[in-house]
Amino acid sequence: MEFNNIDFSTYFKNYPDDKGYFGKYGGSYIPPELQAAMDEISEAYQTICKSSKFISELRRIRKEFQGRPTPISYLERLSGKLGNVQLYVKREDLNHTGAHKLNHCMGEVLLAKYMGKKKVIAETGAGQHGVALATAAAYFGLECDIYMGAVDVKKQAPNVARMKILGARVVEVTDGLQTLKEAVDAAFDAYCKEYKDAIYCIGSVVGPHPFPMMVRDFQSVVGIEAREQFLSMTGELPDAIVACVGGGSNAMGFFSGFLNDPVEIYGVEPLGRGTALGDHAASITYGSEGVMHGFNSIMLKDKNGDPAPVYSIASGLDYPSSGPEHAFLHDIGRVKYDVVNDDDTIDAFFELSRMEGIIPAIESSHAVAYGIKLAQKMGKGSVLINLSGRGDKDMDYIIEKYGIR
Amino acid sequence: MSNIQNAFKNGKAFIPFITCGDPDLDTTQEIVREAVKNGADLIELGIPFSDPTAEGPVIQGANIRALAGGVTTDKIFDMVANLRKDVTIPLVFMTYANVVFSYGADRFLSKCRQIGIDGIILPDLPFEERDEFLPTCRKYGVDLISLIAPTSANRIGMISREAEGFIYIVSSLGVTGTRSEFSSDLSSLVEIVRQNTSLPCAIGFGISTPEHATHMASIADGAIVGSAVIKIIEKYGKDAAKPVGEYVKSMKEAVMKANATVCAED
Incomplete structure (x- = not known):
């Protein structure tokens, strides 16, 4: 189907482009010390996630576990x-x-496993993404560090308990306003230092390329x-x-x-x-x-x-x-x-x-x-x-x- | 040659970073003048942004304080215009792509030229996205300064060849902040940069003590210090100019001690 000069029958081949753009939106606006890590995820996603082994394993998990x-x-x-x-x-x-959150978390953590990573890292605000990621990490036997503002930790006690029961480490962030923003920075900082052993798992179709594409595809x-x-x-x-x-x-x-x-x-x-x-x-x-x-x-x-x-x-x-x-x-x-x-x-x-x-x-x-x-x-x-x-x-x-x- | 290279004329350079408006713009002006008096060769002026992606808790704190005090990009332009009445050393803005983007790149950079800003550093603007801002920077003669991180090994040459002003080398992985360990392959990184450009290069991220500064200046042409300066401002508030001045003096002496075998003029 064509709409406003865009051919939607080939849409997923062309959007995003190879730099991660949907028209003028998207891209990768991050400091250079993070770019190498993003490139690694991009490359792994393009090769591993398109392999039949990965796809059939994810299909089985969706059916039998989710x-x-x-x-x-x-x-x-x-x-x-x-x-x-x-x-x-x-x-x-x-x-x-x-x-729905578990759909992309299972995909992201399975990718982490294929990449040989030992740990997944993420931030969470209300705790929903943290719980889904902790669930996926438990399933695959990977470590899971969830960064959360101290204010949110207090507000979201049940989800903090869930993450801990699932074996995740909840890292309380006490900088600045002690909410999601500071949690994002702390998680990025940890990722910068640990990216050889860890992978960052974003919670939505946001963030630098390849996350908006990868999360969309898993969802x-x-x-x-x-x-x-x-x-x-x-x-x-x-x-x-x-x-x-x-x-x-x-x-x-x-x-x-x-x-x-x-x-x-x-x-x-x-x-x-x-x-x-x-x-x-x-x-x-x-x-x-x-x-x-x-x-x-x-x-x-x-x-x-x-x-x-x-x-x-x-x-x-x-x-x-x-x-x-x-x-x-x-x-x-x-x-x-x-x-x-x-x-x-x-x-x-x-x-x-x-x-x-x-x-x-x-x-x-x-x-x-x-x-x-x-x-x-x-x-x-x-x-x-x-x-x-x-x-x-x-x-x-x-x-x-x-x-x- | 841009004015920025004058910062590297008097031996090894010391470059402090100051967040504009922390705790207020009058104090920022005092601090800048005191830093110049005590030997700062170039000053990075931070325009605060609420959601920075490369800042540690110390500089984030400065951003929060400055924004809470009501600082705006326009007020910062006015402050710089005022500083330029007597401050002649190179001044560069360090901020985030969104700040320039939201203000309008053309308007922002024409203002920079008008008030005498020599360059801008946008840490979240990847080399691949430079085309978005570069033509406008060129139009107004403002250098777009590139950052190089230890992880971007295969891109170091490419970035160096296209660089302007000076090269900002990120000492280690992670966000800004003071630390005691540095990436061990900095010397070889600087070596690759040298092979690809004659521009001076300075090392930043995590430097706090005079010993660090001497070490970094022995590898490169200068040292950049942010969080350690901000900590002094955080502690002394409106009375920070004097103690920052003293700190700058000790750091400038430290970088002058360095005797690198390779200099920018080589």
Whole structure:
């Protein structure tokens, strides 16, 4: 399919280019002492991950350990309430550990094993990526160092406990504001020193090349499965698909299966408390081009041009930028990006729980809320939503803040 | 030849790094003048960025303090213009690609020329991405200074041949900060650089004591010190100019002790 002069039948061969660019976005903006390590990962990815041995091992793991393929569920009661529109969800909440994150973590750690590395290193904010990586490291028997700001360590005690039970070493970072930013620096510093024995595992389709491509490719299993399953369930493609976008890993994997199809694609960003800077994290919708954390993309900036403070009820969407491929797909118009606020998200969280018996992650609830709105607007047709994770982790927070409705 | 090479005219160079606006811009000016008085040959002025990828905790702290104090790129330009009334040694900006990008590369570099900035260092701008900024730098006569790290062995020659101003050699792996061990193959790295360029080269990252400085200056043409200077500023705040001056004096004496067999003029 051709769209805006871009041939999507050969899209994955051409995007990113060999320097890691999606149009003008992406690249590798990192200090030279890190570049050699990135080049090593790039090269290993290009050779090892394309080998049939790697692919068949990853396939087996997905089936036997992660429980893939995850199903698609038809939301019968919710659809009935909406009229003549069919709503479906791709159940990444049923992936092992309860979210899509494990898809790329298993790929990254398997790559580390093939490269002969002994250790994986990462930072984590809310702890979701840390838990997924610790799980993968435990499975493959590699050491795992997770860097986490001291403030986050206190806030996210259950996830810290999970990581420790899984055998990871949680390194508390006490510099500066003691949050994700300092954790990223500490993790990079450790990686610089240990890169001969270790590999850095990024948590989304962000960061320097090759991570946006590699994480997308590992996550593309979601889109490939969803397309096949939807076709065999209904005999046709969905009219529209929807996913939430923070860094954008679940969305990128899901979208990648449908880019070459006549399907409307929607990325949903968190509008939080409102449109004022600092009240939301809708980077593609309200941001502009900038460079941070090693890549060029669209980001939210303060008046000085620095990454702006952001807010979202969902800690997994609370990031001032999105992956470079999202910025590209936005610019060419292939994916439409729109927003959902906290209140509508909470409504959707309860709606899906009570109408369908699925408690969604607060991140995924953004996509559900948008899917419901979209369905009402469409009046007829089908909408497939990527339910990227389950909501167990969010229940205490929601009950405390919003009560049981 | 750019003004930057004048920094290497008086024997081995000592190059301090100062984050602009830490704790405020008036103090930064005082510190710069005091450093010049005590023998600094070139000064790296850091424009703070909230999300730097190569800075250790010390310089990150300086960034946080400066940004909290309300420093902006425009205010820093004004400060430099003011400094240039009496400061003649080469001055270069060290900042991150996003700062230049967000300000607008053309606007940023034309300002640099206007206020007398001789070069810029963008540690997160890889050699391969230089084309994005290079034409604008050339247009305004501002040197785009390249960093070389011990890991980029096969690229050292290529980077050296295309370099401008001076070569910034990263002493060891990891982010900035004071440390006691250095990459052991620095001499051979400098040797490859020498074979490919006549530009002077200075070593930075992790240097703090006069002994380090003497050692580094014996290998290269100068030593760059950031975190150790920032620590003094962190400790003394608004009264940091004097102690920084004393420190610069001791470090300049230390680099002058070095007797490298190869000099920039060779």
